[in-house]
Amino acid sequence: MNDSKPLLDVKNLNVSFSVYGGKLCVLDGVNFFMYPGEKVGLVGETGCGKTTTMKAILRVLPTPPAIISSGSIHFDGKDIMGLKVDELLRVRGRGISMVFQDPTAALNPVFTIGEQFENVIKFSSSSGKSLTKKDIHQKAISALKEVSLADPERLLQSYPIQLSGGMRQRVCIGMALSTNPKLLIADEPGTSLDVTIQDQVLRLLRKLVEDYNTSVILITHTLGIVRETTNRVYVMYAGNMVEMAATHKLFLKPLHPYTKALISTVPRLTGGGITSGIPGRIPDYRNPPTGCRFHPRCPNVMDICSKEKPSVFNIEPDHGVACFLYKSDITNMKEKATKVQ
Amino acid sequence: MIDDILTITNLKKHFVIGHTGRMSGRNPITVKAIDGISFSIREGETYGLVGESGSGKSTVAYIAIGMYLPSSGSIRFRNQELFRGKEKRSREFKKAIQIVFQDPGSSLNPRQNIKQILEMPLRVTKSENNRMEQIIYLLEIVGLPPEYMYKNPGMLSGGEKQIVAIARALATNPSLVILDEPTSALDVSVQAKTINLLLKLQKEFQLSYMFITHDLSLMRNVSNRVAIMYLGKICEIADTIDFFRNPLHPYTQMLLSAIPVINEEEEKLKPEKVISTGEIPSPVNLPPGCSFHSRCPFIMNICKQVDPVMAEIEENHVVRCHLFTQPGSENGTSVPSNMIL
Numbered sequence: 001m002n003d004s005k006p007l008l009d010v011k012n013l014n015v016s017f018s019v020y021g022g023k024l025c026v027l028d029g030v031n032f033f034m035y036p037g038e039k040v041g042l043v044g045e046t047g048c049g050k051t052t053t054m055k056a057i058l059r060v061l062p063t064p065p066a067i068i069s070s071g072s073i074h075f076d077g078k079d080i081m082g083l084k085v086d087e088l089l090r091v092r093g094r095g096i097s098m099v100f101q102d103p104t105a106a107l108n109p110v111f112t113i114g115e116q117f118e119n120v121i122k123f124s125s126s127s128g129k130s131l132t133k134k135d136i137h138q139k140a141i142s143a144l145k146e147v148s149l150a151d152p153e154r155l156l157q158s159y160p161i162q163l164s165g166g167m168r169q170r171v172c173i174g175m176a177l178s179t180n181p182k183l184l185i186a187d188e189p190g191t192s193l194d195v196t197i198q199d200q201v202l203r204l205l206r207k208l209v210e211d212y213n214t215s216v217i218l219i220t221h222t223l224g225i226v227r228e229t230t231n232r233v234y235v236m237y238a239g240n241m242v243e244m245a246a247t248h249k250l251f252l253k254p255l256h257p258y259t260k261a262l263i264s265t266v267p268r269l270t271g272g273g274i275t276s277g278i279p280g281r282i283p284d285y286r287n288p289p290t291g292c293r294f295h296p297r298c299p300n301v302m303d304i305c306s307k308e309k310p311s312v313f314n315i316e317p318d319h320g321v322a323c324f325l326y327k328s329d330i331t332n333m334k335e336k337a338t339k340v341q
Numbered sequence: 342m343i344d345d346i347l348t349i350t351n352l353k354k355h356f357v358i359g360h361t362g363r364m365s366g367r368n369p370i371t372v373k374a375i376d377g378i379s380f381s382i383r384e385g386e387t388y389g390l391v392g393e394s395g396s397g398k399s400t401v402a403y404i405a406i407g408m409y410l411p412s413s414g415s416i417r418f419r420n421q422e423l424f425r426g427k428e429k430r431s432r433e434f435k436k437a438i439q440i441v442f443q444d445p446g447s448s449l450n451p452r453q454n455i456k457q458i459l460e461m462p463l464r465v466t467k468s469e470n471n472r473m474e475q476i477i478y479l480l481e482i483v484g485l486p487p488e489y490m491y492k493n494p495g496m497l498s499g500g501e502k503q504i505v506a507i508a509r510a511l512a513t514n515p516s517l518v519i520l521d522e523p524t525s526a527l528d529v530s531v532q533a534k535t536i537n538l539l540l541k542l543q544k545e546f547q548l549s550y551m552f553i554t555h556d557l558s559l560m561r562n563v564s565n566r567v568a569i570m571y572l573g574k575i576c577e578i579a580d581t582i583d584f585f586r587n588p589l590h591p592y593t594q595m596l597l598s599a600i601p602v603i604n605e606e607e608e609k610l611k612p613e614k615v616i617s618t619g620e621i622p623s624p625v626n627l628p629p630g631c632s633f634h635s636r637c638p639f640i641m642n643i644c645k646q647v648d649p650v651m652a653e654i655e656e657n658h659v660v661r662c663h664l665f666t667q668p669g670s671e672n673g674t675s676v677p678s679n680m681i682l
Contacts, residue, residue: 224601
C-alpha cells in the first residue's frame, strides 16, 4: 500500500436530516479514505447514502435540514469541516471537482457553454484571475479539444440545449478537469447516457485521469463500470460502508452477504438466468434496524447481528468487511499469529 | 410449428414536425421514427427489442397498443389486422394487448389508491360481481398483500409501483404484454425480483412478451429472440443464444463491446475490435444509404449510397448489412449466391 498521507480521510461521519415527521439517520459512522492517484469506486443501491457522503465532503449539504452530528473530513491535510467559506471555495474549484449524473441539469440553460466554461477557468484555476480574456478563451478551447469534441469554437457559442447528451457530459468533464483538480468526484457519469455513449465517456474519463494523474471517486450502481474503471471499491448499504477491497478481489471473492447478493443479481452476458434478488427493501431511515442495518434482509443472520453493530474486520490488508460472519476468522488468525510467534 | 401472435409487416411511422418553404411549395419535414420494419412474435415467447434512445423502440410499442396510428404497413394480431383505416380498435384487441410502461412513477395516478387503479381495467372488461375478490386476486398473483389496496402510489417503492403496473396490465387477461423498459428505472436487486415475477407470470398465464430494453445483458437472460433497432430500422434478428455467440451486424458488435461486465467469461464474449464511436444522428433528413454508415468501422463505398436489405445469413439469423450481401467482401464469401443483392 501507499505510504504517503491519504488525500481524503473521512472518519466516523454521521449525517442526519431533520424532516417533517422525524429525523432521518442516513450516514451512520462512515469511514472512507483514499491515497493520491487512486481510483476508488463507491457502489450501492439507490438511497444508500453515496451522494450524501460526497456532498458532505464538498460541504454542499444544505444545513438545515442536514445535521452533521459528528465526524471529521480531511482533504489534502486540511480540515474541511473547519474551513471558512473563501477557503472552501478554493478547495471546491482547485482541489475537488465534480461531474454530475445528469449533464442537462448541471449546465445552466440560459448561458452559452463558452460563458460557463470561461467562468470556471477564471475563478477556479490557480492563475485564473491574472489571465487575459484571450488566454481564457484559448484554455477553454484546448480543454474542449482534450475531451475530443470537434469544432470547439462553435461549441463555445452554443447553448447546452444545442448539444447532445454525450456532448454535454463531455463538456462537464472538460470543465471539471480544466482547473486541474487533485480529486475528481464522478457521480454516475454515464447513467443518463446510452450504452455506447456511456462507453465513450468513460473511456475518455479513464484516459484523462491517467494523463493528469487525478484521483477519482466514481459513484455508481453499475458494478461493471466499477470493475473496468477503479482499483479499489467501497460497498455501501444504508449509510454504512459494509465492504472495502481491491477491485479484482471484490469481484473474485466478495465477502459481505450484501455484496454477494448484489453481484449475483447482475444479469450476465453469459446467460444463466436471473437470481431472485435481495428480499426486502432498504430500511426506513427514520427508524433504522438496530445492530447491523442489513440484518433484516440478510440470509446469514445471527443473534448478534440485531444487537451490535459490526466493526470492520480486515481479512486481508486490502480487504475489509463489516460483518460478524468473519469475526471468528479474525480471532483464529490472531491466535495462529500468536502461536507462530 | 408455433403460430405467430403478432406479425408486423413493413411498418412505418413518420411524424411531421414542421414545414419548409413558403405557402405554395410547402414540404413537410418528417421524422422517420419507424421506417419499414417487419418481424413477428410467436405465441408464448419473449421477443426482445433492443436499441439506443431514439431508435424507435417505444414507437413500435405505442403502435402495437394503438396509441399511434401507423403511417403505412400492417400489424396483425393472430392474423387479424389491428388497424382498419380510422376505425376504432375493438375491445377484444384492447383486452388482449396490454402494456407496462418504463416509469411507474408517472404511469400510475398519484391521486388514486391501488384499488382504484386496478379497478379501472376491471370495470371496462369484467362483470360487477365480486369486484373486491378480483382485485385481491390480482394483488395475489403479483405477490402483494391485500392491504396494499388502500395505499397510494406515493407510499410504495419504485419496485412495488412497477409490480402494481404489471397487475394492472394483467387485469384484462391479456395474451400479449408489451414491456417498455420495465426495469430500467429500478436498482439491480429490485430488477431481479421484477424480472422473476414477470417470468413466473408468463408461465402461469401463457403470456407472450414484447420486451423492450437497452440492456443487452438483461436481454440475454430473458428473451428467446432478439431484434436490434437503429434509427427506425431493424439491423439484426436472431435467436438469443445464436445472437450472443455470433453477433454479425457492426452496430450489434459495437453495442456488445460497450457493455460493462463483471467477470472474465463475459469479457470474452465481447467483440474486441469494435470500439464505439460517434452518436446516433438526428432522424430528420437522414443521409442516403445505410443509416449506420456514419459510425460504422467497416464502411464501404456502397454503404453511403444504397440502403442494405434484410438477408438471412444463417437459419433464423437475419442481418441488414452490405458486409454480408456483397460478393467478395471480407465476411460475404460464405453467403449463398441467391442472397446477393
